Amino acid sequence: MRDALDSGAPGAVAAGRADDALTDDEAAIARRLGVTGLSRREFLALMSAAGLGATGAGALLAGDAAAAAPTGAAPANAVPVTLRVNGASHALQLDPRTTLLDALREHLALTGTKKGCDHGQCGACTVIVDGERRLSCLTLAAQVDGEAVTTIEGLADGDRLHPMQAAFVEHDGFQCGYCTPGQICSAVALLSEIERGDASHVTADVSRKVTELTDAEVRERMSGNICRCGAYPKIVAAIQDVHSGGAPRPLTWRYVGQDELLALNLPATGGAA
Numbered sequence: 555m556r557d558a559l560d561s562g563a564p565g566a567v568a569a570g571r572a573d574d575a576l577t578d579d580e581a582a583i584a585r586r587l588g589v590t591g592l593s594r595r596e597f598l599a600l601m602s603a604a605g606l607g608a609t610g611a612g613a614l615l616a617g618d619a620a621a622a623a624p625t626g627a628a629p630a631n632a633v634p635v636t637l638r639v640n641g642a643s644h645a646l647q648l649d650p651r652t653t654l655l656d657a658l659r660e661h662l663a664l665t666g667t668k669k670g671c672d673h674g675q676c677g678a679c680t681v682i683v684d685g686e687r688r689l690s691c692l693t694l695a696a697q698v699d700g701e702a703v704t705t706i707e708g709l710a711d712g713d714r715l716h717p718m719q720a721a722f723v724e725h726d727g728f729q730c731g732y733c734t735p736g737q738i739c740s741a742v743a744l745l746s747e748i749e750r751g752d753a754s755h756v757t758a759d760v761s762r763k764v765t766e767l768t769d770a771e772v773r774e775r776m777s778g779n780i781c782r783c784g785a786y787p788k789i790v791a792a793i794q795d796v797h798s799g800g801a802p803r804p805l806t807w808r809y810v811g812q813d814e815l816l817a818l819n820l821p822a823t824g825g826a827a
């Protein structure tokens with residue numbers, strides 16, 4: 555039986571060992587589940603197989619079996635939240651601690667919005683709320699009750715891509731694509747910020763509206779969106795392309811010539827020692 559538990563087989567319950575005792579709380583949860591004689595290791599394996607983490611176990615301990623269920627019924631502490639996403643209204647009953655990111659992904663099955671760090675550091679979860687960029691992992695769903703939320707799924711017009719989506723495709727502004735929904739939502743809202751005259755940290759004259767979207771402006775304004783694949787030059791080009799309406803832009807880089815390379819006097823690399 556222990557082998558069965560070690561292999562993660564659900565429902566496997568065995569007699570326990572005295573040297574691995576449950577805490578009082580765990581024993582209470584085990585009694586509520588109707589199982590006895592478990593070692594602590596077996597108890598944790600059972601919780602894991604049942605899909606119950608600390609929250610679910612805590613709810614069981616509080617006598618709230620419905621709230622502990624991985625899916626299905628609303629928790630006992632649910633609050634009504636109306637999410638307006640991509641033009642559709644959804645009346646939900648959510649634990650007040652539910653983030654907008656989890657509400658989108660787990661309750662509305664809108665998985666285009668990605669969970670990267672879940673700590674507000676990568677930008678993968680960026681959505682647009684009433685025209686502003688918002689990190690959905692740091693936003694409670696209840697905070698945006700009734701506000702207009704736009705996710706990556708809501709940008710295209712039927713089969714026609716949003717111009718920013720088309721520009722990302724045209725410029726190869728992604729590799730693995732995991733950061734891309736957040737990058738695109740961020741870029742779309744960035745253009746609105748430029749349009750209404752918002753200055754950034756690198757704007758030279760904050761009394762004037764930014765008309766030229768330089769590399770530095772884009773990099774600064776997109777600095778909250780991390781791309782582990784390093785597609786940054788292409789992302790910058792895509793955003794500038796949409797901002798300028800496809801006008802040619804000066805190259806900000808060039809290949810170095812052989813003479814310039816030799817002049818740098820770089821140490822030789824490669825080859826066997």
Ligand code: FES
Pocket residue numbers: 668669670671672673674675676677678679680689690691692
């Ligand atoms: S998942 Fe939200 S910032 Fe990383």
Ligand code: FES
Pocket residue numbers: 727728729730731732733734780781782783784785
């Ligand atoms: S395209 Fe892979 S993380 Fe950005």
